[in-house]
Amino acid sequence: EPEVTQTPSHQVTQMGQEVILRCVPISNHLYFYWYRQILGQKVEFLVSFYNNEISEKSEIFDDQFSVERPDGSNFTLKIRSTKLEDSAMYFCASSEQGLANEKLFFGSGTQLSVL
């Protein structure tokens, strides 16, 4: 079965540093998403992306965050100046057509630790 691939699986960084989390969505999918899960808390929506544009974002997704599809296969999340509270598991997801009752396929996540 096709899957969403995320790299790295773990990332440790110093507060204030920039990090880029990488994702390869399923090849024929058109909609891409980032979610995060702080330890012990709910999975939270960050942003959705379609046709090279952000289609929806949450309050969490402030000016420190950006997303990009630099080529035909990768989808990245950049955090410009990391804070301690950015420590979380970050999940990339994709869906084929972005329909309301369509399932999202999630990757295995990148565990980000900000020291």
Place this chain on the structure above:
Amino acid sequence: EDQVTQSPEALRLQEGESSSLNCSYTVSGLRGLFWYRQDPGKGPEFLFTLYSAGEEKEKERLKATLTKKESFLHITAPKPEDSATYLCAVRRGSQGNLIFGKGTKLSVKP
């Protein structure tokens, strides 16, 4: 405010002991309710999507049902490999933005 509440937070069962997990929701304009399974250190894995009240879906030992205010995930004769956290999420609007509950951590002992 849109909200998803799951209960119980944790559930311990003996192998073969059937039970149900609850997901109650408050959302304006429900476009779909989703059940996902999450294993430790992994991303959510899709189980079911339900769209309208009265709808039911089944997969192996799992059966999901939906009413206007809540959904149930029934587990019949569970096995140890069913141990995981089960997440409920609702979708509003036409794109992404799933709202997740905190999940129910299920442990099935042999």
